[in-house]
Amino acid sequence: MEMTGMQRVTKTAAVAMGLAVVTLAAACGSSGSSSGGGTSTVLNGAGSTLVAPLISQWEPDYNKSAGITITYGAVGSGGGVDAITNRTVDFGASDAPLSSDQATACKSCLQIPWALAATVVTYNVKGVSDKLKLTGPVLAAIFSGSITTWNDSQIASLNPGVNLPSTHITPIYRSDGSGDSFVFTSYLSAVSSDWKSKVGASTQPAFPTGQGAEKNSGVAAAVQATDGAIGYVAVSYIAADSLDEALLQNAAGNYPEPTTKGITAAADAVTTIQPDGSVPLVNPPASAADAYPMSTYSYAIVPQTSPKAKQLKAFLTYAIGPGQAFGPDLGFPPLPAAIVAHSKTVIATITT
């Protein structure tokens, strides 16, 4: 009797240990999100916070029409590229095209333009109202720390009649891997050779001064909370959080607003598709008089071969087709027809 009691307890302990080990083994052995393959009804994605508002409109609508559940983690373009490279998600989303380093690591990934939007400069200065005018070189000077107060003569000369206070400027930038950072620094690199040589364009540039925040929502929050702050956010966040937006001078010398009109003008001016499938819209030529200079496409990054090829193709076709209808309310103009055609060709090459 004693022996069985003793053995019983030891066996209980062993079972408890076994439970622990089984849990461990199950975790290591589980095939995670890429399971199910052809019959799965779930598509997991991660990436850009710029396109996240649009995707959140697609999720319920696509579920209704196709019965597929879309899960999207808005972790930033950098995180999205990372996740799809490791194949921990089914699709990634990035506003920055893959660098050659990333393209190699991703092992034949396709980048498919599926949304058209813009990055907008926002600021929060007590006493200064909306739509302050800035030029590219002045913006570069602010973010590299040469211009430190709002009443600097370079800003004042662009905005006669605006009463600018002497508040200290706090530049706010993205501390995570961000497509908006790429667009912003690409623009600054295009208009300021000084910026290009000192910082360059990247999803995670080494900003010389200022404060970092995570995701578009973090930048919006930081700008709202700090008097004298200036930052850059995706276009949807301006209206959603009632932020002040700055007007940038484009190559033609005009100050177009980052509306669907200004973004479409930029898309119409740049029609060449680069060999890697990207279409950079930053700083369009002076012939585009009304083009907003910091427009960008957002790309879906998908592997060329995927067990969920069928679902991916259906979803992407929806995204560049009916899905575009949700765009204008969020500030996204519809994709130009040529780009839709291009995306369709790329989508067709996805196989299992």
Place this chain on the structure above:
Amino acid sequence: MTTTNLDPSSIPLPTRRRPRFGETGLRALTAATALLLVAIMALLVYETTRQAWPSIQEFGLGFVTSDQWNVVTGQFGALNFIIGTLLTSVVALVIAVPMAIAIGLFLSELAPRVLRTPVGMMVELLAAIPSVVLGLWGILVMGPFLAEHVEPWLSDHLGFIPLFSGYPSSQGVLPACVVLSIMVVPIVASISRELFLSVPSELKQGAMALGATRWEMVRSVMLPYVSGGLVASTMLGFGRAVGEAIAVTQVIGGANAISRSLFPPGDTMASRIAAQYAGTATSLQRSSLAYLAVLLLIISLITNVAAQLISGRLQRRLGGEA
């Protein structure tokens, strides 16, 4: 009545019993968990080093002295974050340790007995606050408060000291120091209290009998007696401060450069990992972040082992004297 049924040779002596299943079973099972512990720790070191290896190969020890962190040029170095880590942790210790020792004294000697348990519990509850909650409070309450009231005052009155120069900012090194000191105080305070309680009463009474005031007794008898333990507890507090990622990344403002002032944003090793690891632009950046993690591991190992050795030596000394 001399002989009973008991025949000595018939009594079974438990000399060489075969071990029953339960005995070896439990022993083996528990020994297995010890091996599991060792395996986990070895795997931890291996995996982190493996992830860091490309960066270690690329930069070697120069990583520790380089202040570059540039994805575009592919140059990464830990110097700014090492300085940030040391700055925030040391300032946090400067704020927290004297306060914590005073609390330990209060709880062991000075407080009325009825207050000791409740106050002691409240100090330990500080340790139980999740770091993300402290960070939330830091972003939305403490940071703005510092920027609006404390930093302007410091800048006006002590602005000649580089530490307090510059523009007030609600996200910066100073709020990070404050949250870290809130985390360090309970650790050092509870250990201090134990240490003070362990001072033999003969020593204390002897000093009082010689005419010392209570404070003089504390200063001349208790503090020297526990000084080794206090050093150990400070090291544990330091380890805690160095390793904190979440609350720090929420309030420190993730900047690339390091400044001499406490006001502007900065960054620490743990905070940079938390901010950038999830979405790196290049694989070299990812392994550089893992390299930061390796450095963190080394620092935490050294401070932890040193603290244990110091307190182990102290215990032996106390055991010898007792």
Place this chain on the structure above:
Amino acid sequence: MSAQDERNPLTVVSPRSRRRKLQGRLMELLASVAALVAIVVLVVVIFSVAKRGLPAVNADLFTQVAAPFGVEGGGIKNAIIGTLIMTAMATAMAVPIGVLLAIFDTEFASPQVSVAIRMALNVLAGVPTIVIGIFIFGLVVVSNGQSAFAASIALAIIILPVIARATEEVLLLVPSTLREGSMALGATRARTVVSVILPSAFGGIVTATIVGVARAAGETAPILFTSSIFANAVVTDPSQPMASMPFAIFTNSESPSHHDQQVAWAAALLLMAFVLLGSITGRLLSLRTRRQIEQMR
């Protein structure tokens, strides 16, 4: 002169002793003030969270998931469920291993091995949680994707030293007379542990579990890389990533939306209440267990 002689020399208060007394009183005052400051900070933090969190605690918090972009509203239903599931899994893994480890350390191991294990546990307890997050990311997430499992493993590693050390403490408290008595009656080591020591230490093990649960519920760093990309819906499958309360607080704390910040305060209040309650319960239970064991002497 004679009047002075008649006074008790021990009570003569010279200027120098007055100064020493004053100095002593001053330092004692400073020490008390320091304790007061610590309590004030604790009260301020708790009060801030309560003041901002209480108004935001409503039915929506528990019945809704996060609202889609641009829409005000939403709650943390999936985060609460996620934390419950992940904490339960972490505890299920850490408690058996931790208790068995403590038993090995106090009952079966030789003194040198015992010291080594204790040192190892202390070292593990000192590893920054963000490093453990990276560790599990590389080990589990890279090959299998994010999952609540992965997060639970990371949490289990973090609370393992907590549980093992607390259990060890309570096992050592059991008076050696009990052990010796049991051995004298002919029981084996293992039998002694199971029938004599564990039952007396049971309260302490429960305490250790409670403390471990409270700790696991509040950790954010290990979740950052193991369960941060999840569906905006209630997920109960542990092989999928889940929302969690610490992560919800983390993301909402950096949001510009006033409503999101309210949700963060409310979640912080719930989490803090849970954690503080767990800590207090743990402390009271351990005091009671100690008293019970003392009575056995």
